[in-house]
Amino acid sequence: MTEQNYQIALRALxxxxxxxxxxxxxxxxSRFGGWWAHEHDESRDPAWAIACQALLRDPLLADAHRxxxxxxxxxxxxxxxxxxxxRRWNPVNESFAPFVARVMPEGVVTFVAPDFETLRSTDTVKWLWARWLSEYAKRMSCDSQHGSRW
Structure with a gap:
């Protein structure tokens, strides 16, 4: 399955x-796009496949914070x-490609952390949770304007 197919499959899921x-x-x-190609010199971005396979195995919980x-x-x-x-790239602040463009010609070293960094995990949870709350608020606002509840 191609990257685009994984993205489509993930969306449906x-x-x-x-x-x-x-x-x-x-x-x-999307913010991880280009990292794999930079690290491995391959023109693919397996983050979509990783997320899709994970959610096939363990569906998203109704508890959005969890x-x-x-x-x-x-x-x-x-x-x-x-x-x-x-200077460090942080995917909750910017996508990989703009980071690379911004720091050139300094050069970029890519690597996989041996474990999850506490700061990265904490920042990511906060970012994901805040974005989900924003989507929830939009949905509630839209529903209240149209007089319906989901």
């Missing part, structure tokens, strides 16, 4: 399980990048 998560996951996973914790522990969240001068 998330919309079936917990639809408010789709815009959040789409934005978050779901954010689960998602933050997906293996691609251990993908890191930094410059020799110590």
């Amino acid at each position: 998330v919309l079936e399980q917990q639809p408010l998560w789709w815009p959040v996951l789409d934005q978050w996973i 779901a954010a914790h689960f998602l933050a522990m997906l293996p691609f969240n251990r993908w890191h990048a930094a410059t020799p001068a110590g």
Whole structure:
């Protein structure tokens, strides 16, 4: 299955399980785009496949805060990048490609952290949870304007 097919499959899966998560996951996973190609010199981004396989195995929980914790522990969240001068990429702040463009010609070193960094995990959970709450608020606002509840 291609990366685009995994993205489509993940979208269908998330919309079936917990639809408010789709815009959040789409934005978050997209931020890892290009990291794998930079690290492995391969033109693919397996983050979509990793997320899809994880959610096939363990569907998203109705408890969105617990779901954010689960998602933050997906293996691609251990993908890191930094410059020799110590500037670090953080996917909750920006996508990988703009980070690389911003720090060039300094150069970028990519690596997989041996374990989940507490700060990365904590920041990711907070970011995912905040984005989900935003989607929830949008949904509630839209429903109240149209007089319906889901």
